[in-house]
Amino acid sequence: MDTGEDLTESSLLVVVLDVGLSRATTLRNDPVLAGQVLEAVIAFSNAHMMMRLKNLLALVACDTETTEWIYPERKADMSDLRQQDGQHELFNELERTVRRKIAQLLKRSAGSNSKGESMLSGALGRALCYVHRMQQEERQLNARVLVVTANGQSVSQYMNFMNVFFTAQKQNVLIDVCCLGPESSLLQQGCDITGGQYFRPPQPQGLLQYLLWVFLPEPLLRNKLALPPRVKVDYRAACFCHRELVDIGFVCSVCLSIVCKFSPICTTCHTLFKNPGTLPIKPKRKKAKMV
C-alpha cells in the first residue's frame, strides 16, 4: 500500500507539558480533571510510539519556577523492567518514568508561588536543542513539538518566544499548541509562523480524543485530513507606550521600538531625534544647516 511516505523516516514528537495548570478555570475547580490531563498526555505519547517502530518521543515539563526534562532519562533503571498486564515494556517504562518525575516536580514546587508565568519558553528552548541533536544523529527525521498549556498571555517572555518560533521555522519543526486556558495570541502567532496547529478543546473531559484527532497525524498527512481551520492571526504591531495595535507607527532606527506618535527622544534607547521635516534631497544641504 503506497501512501507516499518514506517508510524509513522516523517521526520525533516532543511534548512540552505545562504543569502550572491553575490558570485554567475549569481545571482549577476540578482536581480530578487536572489529573486526567496527565493521563491523556501519557496515552497520547503511547499512541505516537505505536504509529511506527522508529518513532521517537521526548517529554519536557515546566512550571512557574523551573523546567524539567522528563523522558527519555539517561540513567534508565532497567532492572525491574518486565512485562506487566501484557503491556508493551516501552509503554510501561514511559508511564512509570513520567509519573515518577512529574510527582517529583509537583512535590518540589508544592509550596511555591503559583501566580507567575510558566517558564514555557525555556522548555521550548530545551526541546529545540534536543531536536537539533536528533536531526544530526538521525538521517531522515520529521520533528514536531506539542505544547499543552493553560498559560494565557505572557508578556515578559515575548523575546524568548519569538526566538524560539524563528528557530523552529528554520529547523522545519512544527509547533502545535493545545490550549486549555485563556487564549494566547502569542502562541497563535507561533503556530502560524511554524505551520503548526492551534487548538482549544471546548470540553476538557475529552482531551484525549482531541489530542488523537488533531495532533497525532504527522505533518505530511495533515493536508489530507480536515483539521480545525487555521486561526486568523493579527500581525499588527503593538506600540510600546500604550500597548495598542497600530496601523501606522514610528520605528526607532537604533533599537527598533515602535511608538504611535513622534517624540524627540526614544523611550527605550534614549537617542535624540531631529525634528521631522521633509527628507533632504541632497545630504550636502543638511550639512549646511547643521553648521
Next chain:
Amino acid sequence: MAAEDDGKEYRWETGYEKTWEAIKEDDDGLLDGSVAEIIQKAKRKRMLERKSNARLGMMRHIFVVIDLSECMADQDLKPTRQICTIKLLNAFIEEFFDHNPISQMGIIVMKNKRAEKVSDLTGTAKKHIKALHQIESMPCGGEPSLQNALEMAMRSLKMLPSHASREILIILGSLTTCDPGDINQTINELKEHVIQCSLISLAGEVHICKALAKTTGGQFGVVLDDAHFKDLLLLHVEPPPAAAKLEPALIKMGFPHHVTGAVGQSKDAPMLAICMCHLDVPSECKLSAGGYFCPQCNSKYCELPVECKACGLTLASAPHLARSYHHLFPVAPFAELPFNAGDDNDPCYSCQRSYSASKDKNIYKCGRCLQIFCVDCDIFVHETLHMCPGCASHPSTTSQLK
C-alpha cells in the same frame, strides 16, 4: 643592517615559525577536523570581541557587486569561480534576509569594462535569487571596472535617507581593474557619503582594494578555499556597527494586516484589486481580494516587507522587526571549561547528551544561570536560537530586556 627582531618581517625571513605544527592530522589521516577546529576557534574569538551595546545599523541597504570578467572562468574554485560564487551567494542572500528582514539589497555585475545593474534595491529575496540564476548563465568576459561599479552603486545609495546604513560588497576575482578616471576620487566621494565598502578577493591582496576597504570602514579578505569563502561572506550577514555619522531617526512604517479574501471572513465586502508588486510583469499580475493593503493609500501587495510604490510608506509586520531584536540583545558567550571524564556528570542541560571524552574536550557554562552545555548546543544557542535555555527556565533570569 636589519635588526634581528624587526617588526615587519616577511614570511620568508622566518616571520612565521613552523606553521605546519598548527595543523594536525586526526586518526584517519584527514585534515578536515583540524581545519574545522581552527574555523571554530576564530568564530569564538570574533564572538567574544563583539561589543554588545554598540549601535548597529539595522536598516541596511547593500549593493552586491559581482565580477564577471575573464578570470572568473578559472577553475581554482570548483567547478568554476563563477558558479561557486553564485552558489555561495544564494546561501548568503537567504541568511541575509533572515537576519535583516527590513533591509534592501541590489545586485550589480562588472564585465567588459562596464557595470550593469541586474536587480535594483528591493527587500524581497525571490527577485534576487532569480537574478542570480540569470547571472549563472551569463558568459564571462573582458576586464572588470571597479570605478564604474562603485559609481553606479553610489548613484543609488547617496539618495537614501541618512538613518539607513549604506554598504557595498564587492567580490573581485581579478587582480586588475580598468577605470575611466581616478579611482581615488571615487574613494573619497564614497567616504563623504558614508558608504561602507567591503571586498572579498578571490585572487590575492591588491593595494587599492585594501585601501578602499580601510578608507571607507569596510572589511577586506582574501579567500583560501570555498569553505573560507563562505565564512567570509557570512561575516557580512551580521549588521555592522553603525558609523558615527549615521543619524538615528524615527521611521514611519505601516503594519498592514492580512486580508484572506475569503467570503465571510472580513466584515466589509472584499475588495477586488490588482496587486502593485507585479504591475510590470503582466503575466503574474493577480486580480484578487486577498493580500496586504497599505494603511495609508490602500494599494495591495502580495508580500511583506515592501516599500509602497504609491505613497512611499515602508510596510512590514511585527515578526519582521522581532527577527532583528536578537542583534540588540545577544546571548553572552559561555565560559569554556575543560572536561574531566572521571566525574559522574549530568548530561548537557539542553539536549541531554552524555559527555564523552573523545568528542567533548571542553564544556560550556552560562554565566547567568550556571548551567552546563555541550559544544554543539553552545554553537546552536549562539548562532541560531539567540536565547539561553537555562536563563529562560528561571523567573529571575528570564528577561533580558528589563
